[in-house]
Amino acid sequence: MSAPRQHAGRSVVKRALSMLGEGPPASGASLLIYHRIGAGTQDELDVSTDDFLAQLDVLESHGVVSLDEALDRVGRRDPSPSFVLTFDDGFADVYDNAWPALRERRVPFTIYLATAYMGERMVWEGSTAQGPHGMGLTWRQLEEMLSSGLCTIGNHTHNHAPPAELTTEELDLCSAAIEHHLGVRPAHFTYPWGVVVPRMESALRERFRSSSTGILGRNDPSTDPARLKRIPVRQSDPIEFFEAKLTGTLRAERLYAGLVSAAKTPGRLRGRITDAANAHQ
Numbered sequence: 001m002s003a004p005r006q007h008a009g010r011s012v013v014k015r016a017l018s019m020l021g022e023g024p025p026a027s028g029a030s031l032l033i034y035h036r037i038g039a040g041t042q043d044e045l046d047v048s049t050d051d052f053l054a055q056l057d058v059l060e061s062h063g064v065v066s067l068d069e070a071l072d073r074v075g076r077r078d079p080s081p082s083f084v085l086t087f088d089d090g091f092a093d094v095y096d097n098a099w100p101a102l103r104e105r106r107v108p109f110t111i112y113l114a115t116a117y118m119g120e121r122m123v124w125e126g127s128t129a130q131g132p133h134g135m136g137l138t139w140r141q142l143e144e145m146l147s148s149g150l151c152t153i154g155n156h157t158h159n160h161a162p163p164a165e166l167t168t169e170e171l172d173l174c175s176a177a178i179e180h181h182l183g184v185r186p187a188h189f190t191y192p193w194g195v196v197v198p199r200m201e202s203a204l205r206e207r208f209r210s211s212s213t214g215i216l217g218r219n220d221p222s223t224d225p226a227r228l229k230r231i232p233v234r235q236s237d238p239i240e241f242f243e244a245k246l247t248g249t250l251r252a253e254r255l256y257a258g259l260v261s262a263a264k265t266p267g268r269l270r271g272r273i274t275d276a277a278n279a280h281q
Helices: 003-018 049-059 067-075 092-105 139-147 168-182 198-207 239-244 251-263 269-280
Strands: 029-034 082-089 109-113 151-155 188-190 210-216 228-232
Touching (some): 003 251, 082 092, 092 139, 109 139, 139 168, 151 168, 239 251
Parallel strands (some): 029 082, 082 109, 109 151, 151 188
């Protein structure tokens, strides 16, 4: 199946799941994961500029805060919802296509950098750097965003290290590069690929206020700051599905993840579809 048809199919499923309803308002800190904005690829991690702007419109009524403010609220046991925009890797299209709107609307955000690729092609195993525009941010672009007071810079390892190759050297090279070029020491980290590496948690706690993962969920006072949960935003998300991420228990998101998992395992998909249908009744 072609990429556009796959995209359309995913959007149809997500729109249907969005109709299930989300129940009570969200509480705690919700960290939204972005990677690329408006790069023009078919990759699910590349959200179109128009979709991103529509998502910012929705977020205006919910309120977006910095990562530190969200963690402060969790620490105070403040149950009010906090929404945080995070961008992984450090692609230059975030500056080209997201930064103008973030600056104009004064929306805070966090960028986790794989520092070996700043100003270079963002190429590693599994990278979304397709086509001619898969470049990393330059240090000058990062300095501009940081000086606005809106941007928090985080550590994403130096070489976008896979779990088996995650080391303290990778952490320290990244932090040292950020401090050298931008004059700040990153206080936050996110795992490449979102995969928790338990053997590294002691080192992470020593170096960072928080470490975020690819585990789906919201964060409350019971959440381990070394294992923050996040919520992915993808190219095929219709606006109804995005809105569902901001309320309730992430029911639609979890059901979709279950369908994707079941589709990869023959014999399980029929049961997942039945479960989703029953949930709608």
